[in-house]
Amino acid sequence: MGVYLLLIVGATTSMAEAAAACTGWPACGDGYALPTERAGWVALGHRALAVAVGLLVVVSTALAWRNQEPRRVRLALTLALVLFPVQAGLGALTATGWLPAALGSAHLLVGVVIFAGVIAALAWWLEGETGTPDDAPGDFEPGTDHLPPAEEAPEAPIPTATIPRLKATVFAYFRLMKPRLMWLLCLVAAAAMALAGGPGFTPATVAATLVGGSLAIGASGTFNHVLERDVDKRMQRTSDRPLATDLVPVPRAVAFGLLLTALSVGLFLTVNVLTAALGLFAILFYSVVYTLVLKPNTVQNTVLGGAAGALPALIGWAAVTGELGGGGLLLALVIFLWTPAHFYNLALAYKDDYERGGFPMMPVVHGETATRRHIIWYLGATLVAAAVLALVAEPLGGLYAAVGVALGAIFLWMVVRLHYERTEAAAFRAFHASNAYLGLLLFAVVIDALVIDAIMI
Ligand code: HEM
Numbered sequence: 001m002g003v004y005l006l007l008i009v010g011a012t013t014s015m016a017e018a019a020a021a022c023t024g025w026p027a028c029g030d031g032y033a034l035p036t037e038r039a040g041w042v043a044l045g046h047r048a049l050a051v052a053v054g055l056l057v058v059v060s061t062a063l064a065w066r067n068q069e070p071r072r073v074r075l076a077l078t079l080a081l082v083l084f085p086v087q088a089g090l091g092a093l094t095a096t097g098w099l100p101a102a103l104g105s106a107h108l109l110v111g112v113v114i115f116a117g118v119i120a121a122l123a124w125w126l127e128g129e130t131g132t133p134d135d136a137p138g139d140f141e142p143g144t145d146h147l148p149p150a151e152e153a154p155e156a157p158i159p160t161a162t163i164p165r166l167k168a169t170v171f172a173y174f175r176l177m178k179p180r181l182m183w184l185l186c187l188v189a190a191a192a193m194a195l196a197g198g199p200g201f202t203p204a205t206v207a208a209t210l211v212g213g214s215l216a217i218g219a220s221g222t223f224n225h226v227l228e229r230d231v232d233k234r235m236q237r238t239s240d241r242p243l244a245t246d247l248v249p250v251p252r253a254v255a256f257g258l259l260l261t262a263l264s265v266g267l268f269l270t271v272n273v274l275t276a277a278l279g280l281f282a283i284l285f286y287s288v289v290y291t292l293v294l295k296p297n298t299v300q301n302t303v304l305g306g307a308a309g310a311l312p313a314l315i316g317w318a319a320v321t322g323e324l325g326g327g328g329l330l331l332a333l334v335i336f337l338w339t340p341a342h343f344y345n346l347a348l349a350y351k352d353d354y355e356r357g358g359f360p361m362m363p364v365v366h367g368e369t370a371t372r373r374h375i376i377w378y379l380g381a382t383l384v385a386a387a388v389l390a391l392v393a394e395p396l397g398g399l400y401a402a403v404g405v406a407l408g409a410i411f412l413w414m415v416v417r418l419h420y421e422r423t424e425a426a427a428f429r430a431f432h433a434s435n436a437y438l439g440l441l442l443f444a445v446v447i448d449a450l451v452i453d454a455i456m457i
């Protein structure tokens, strides 16, 4: 996380601006003066932190060699160590303005490679410490054709009195929309809209996009329930769902999904055609491609399915700008990479349930050790993408960097604990940490872009 702090502080303060405020080296002015403005202190802090983190990398590498840790751990840390002075040199050239423009992104690139080296060493070291090399089941067969028929779930008691019956029915349709996911998916779209900003960012557009997005999520959630109603009966987590317990007749659920689709596309059309097209694509991608094709058939289901959750970033950006822009695409990449680090914790917690459902989830196919390793890979990739977003998206500043490092550290810590504890509780803790990380990071995007950036102007 020390290396990450260097990465995101560097990216967030777009070091060129901070470097210009402290052109000397190693300190400012003639090389030994203190800065006179805020950006200069950021640059100086970046350098002081680089010394402290560099020492940590030296100590970690020395310990890895002294303790004869696995060879790949030692090599990954040695790569990070060898690149550190190179990175400091590139930093000095950046600070003194001598770095040739062609090498402009070299400082960021080498920083990312150093971070990747440290993350790889952590993943492999944890695997050596806590893993069971061959815990992959090996004999899993996707699908449920070879499994015994699901016992019929007890029919949900439908109240006879009018009002309770009406309440139960309304609540059942509400549950079909997967409301518990809406806050974070809408926050993705909201962050994209705030990041894009500009004249297209109007209350009417924001309202139409968020309401339209909620209806689109409701539509895709409803179709997901319709298509998975039989397999939902097999899994404890989903066996009480409205269609698994015949609380809602299937034809009415389909009609409800189609109504929600029409309403969301109609609302998106009041913004622009691109937003409506993306919204319809998202509904179809999640309902058909993910639910019918990916989820039951491939262990990469939620990696590829992560595109569904990334689409709200493109929808929000398109709503405000009328096009697909760099910031929207990068934010979509952050969500795409975050999704496996989010879901794999649930896949571990519900491993037996997914096996009963015949779903080729990562722990069911490749085992828990591999799943925990993939969580660290995707968490590291998410952190890098979040840092690069700070570089590309000008409105992001200190709040975004602080939240990204603090919540990223908490998320990483929960994943490290998951490696040592290997319990359902630890998996749920890491799962909720994934939602807290993304939720607060997106909230920081909105605040940085709408409030702080506005004040700074
Ligand atoms: C293919 C991608 C994804 C899969 C497979 C997945 C899977 C799940 C599952 C199985 C649950 C538990 C639902 C339940 O038991 O009711 C869940 C909850 C949740 N997911 Fe994901 N998810 C994915 C992507 C996303 C995305 C992109 C977001 C938001 C950006 C998201 C946000 C949430 C939230 C907020 C919850 C509710 C947590 C709670 O119950 O408090 N998910 N996810």
Ligand SMILES: CC(C)=CCC/C(C)=C/CC/C(C)=C/COP(=O)(O)OP(=O)(O)O
Pocket (backbone or CB within 6 Å): 181, 185, 213, 216, 217, 220, 221, 224, 228, 238, 279, 282, 283, 286, 291, 295, 308, 309, 311, 312, 315
């Ligand atoms: C704008 C728009 C329509 C975006 C759609 C994005 C969307 C609904 C993403 C959510 C992904 C998700 C929670 C998948 C879980 O489905 P699952 O079937 O694996 O979960 P389950 O087992 O709980 O049903």
